[in-house]
Amino acid sequence: MNDKYRIVVDAGHGGADSGAVSGNLLEKDFNLQAANYMYNRFKELGVPVTITRDTDKTLSRSERLNTMKSLGTDPNVIILSNHINAGGGVFPYGW
Numbered sequence: 075m076n077d078k079y080r081i082v083v084d085a086g087h088g089g090a091d092s093g094a095v096s097g098n099l100l101e102k103d104f105n106l107q108a109a110n111y112m113y114n115r116f117k118e119l120g121v122p123v124t125i126t127r128d129t130d131k132t133l134s135r136s137e138r139l140n141t142m143k144s145l146g147t148d149p150n151v152i153i154l155s156n157h158i159n160a161g162g163g164v165f166p167y168g169w
């Protein structure tokens with residue numbers, strides 16, 4: 075049982091924002107599947123956790139950031155932002 079760290083799981087993109095596309099494969103769908111798995115697993119382990127979205131919906135930048143900050147902004151909050159990109163690697167939301 076973890077009583078120190080809190081985790082925010084972010085499912086990148088969503089809704090009208092598909093992220094990377096290859097044929098009929100959409101990044102947002104893979105991000106959501108991975109994020110939901112992570113969220114449920116952390117809950118099973120008793121780790122305080124929240125998720126930015128658990129369905130395919132559009133999030134504004136401020137909605138996503140507000141969820142990310144909902145567990146606090148101290149160093150014990152870990153943000154895991156799921157992206158399956160073709161390139162880049164820059165945290166896309168600002169802080």
Ligand SMILES: [Zn+2]
Nearest residue numbers: 086093157158
């Ligand atoms: Zn992405």
